[in-house]
Amino acid sequence: MDAENALVLVAEDxxxxxxxIAAYLEREGFRTVRAADGRTALELHLALKPDLVMLDVQMPRLNGWDVLAELRRRGSTPVIMLTALDQDIDKLQALRIGADDYVVKPFNALEVAARARAVLRRSGGSRGSILRVGPIEIDMDSHLASVIVGYDPQRVSLSLTLTEFRILAHMARAPRRAFSRGELVDACLPGGDALDRTVDTHLSKLRxxxxEAGAxxxxxxxxxxxFRLADIS
Structure with missing residues (x-):
């Protein structure tokens, strides 16, 4: 998975x-969201499904070890542990519980960004079924689309028809590319007698x-x- 548009949850108090960390990650093309304690980190992970978690060990409400254990129970989201603990036993514990990498403070922020990119590359695109354009997120496996909005990010689900979902997903695979009406008909309304102008109606409703969801x-x-799917304002 490439860094572009990848969402990183930075759990650091x-x-x-x-x-x-957020500044360097964003400069490298990542998007970031932050959590100042362990419970908030788990809530944001559940709500936003980040591509990577940067996880501090010593956090209030729930420490990093407990957060990591819960993340592993939930699935395989890549995790990089951030900690001041420079002991082999801590590194071994992180790896035993399921961390993908381990960075000891004080660290070089450029190195952290490089490790984030490497971990995502090694993960082999496990989130490949997720398409993102700006705040728009499309889960191809679940056939769900949503918009992530606000400083304290909230997920707003989109109620789309099958054709609207197909159009959104098709355009999201090549953001900023201009699609002709004919292309969209062929790709998203196959086997029907749809006319080019039918796409205008679907796109108007989708827009x-x-x-209404904030995008x-x-x-x-x-x-x-x-038509093009991109924020070019």
Missing amino acids: EPEIADV RKLE HGFINNVRGVG
């Missing part, structure tokens, strides 16, 4: 450290639903061509 300006008309 020291704001200064969280700020530095309205995205905007404004993501379906754009391209003069003489068709």
Whole structure:
């Protein structure tokens, strides 16, 4: 999995450290969300399904070991442990519970970003069924689409028809590309007698639903061509 658009949950209770990690990750093309304690980290993991978790060991409410154990019970989200504990037994415990990597403080933020990229690459794209364009997230396995909005991110589910979902997913595979009406008919309305203008109706409804969920300006008309899915404002 590439860093572009990958979502990283930074679970770190020291704001200064969280700020530095987030800044470097975002500069490398990641998106970030933060949690200042273990319970919030688990709540955000459940709500947002991040591609990677940067997890501090010593956190309030629930420590990193307990958070890691729960993450492993839930699935295989890659985890990099961040800690001031520089003991072999701590490293072994992290690996035993299921961490993918281990970084000891103080650390070089560039190194952390590089390790994040490496861990995602090694994970082999386990989140390949998730498509993202800005705040829009499409889960191809579950056939669900949502918009993640707000400073304290919230997931807003989209109620889409099958055709609307197909159109959104098809365009999300190549964000910023301009699709003709004919292409969208062939890809998303197969086997029917749909006319090109039918796509306009579906896209109009899809645009309205995205905007109502908080994703404004993501379906754009391209003069003489068709439509593009991208925030180019």
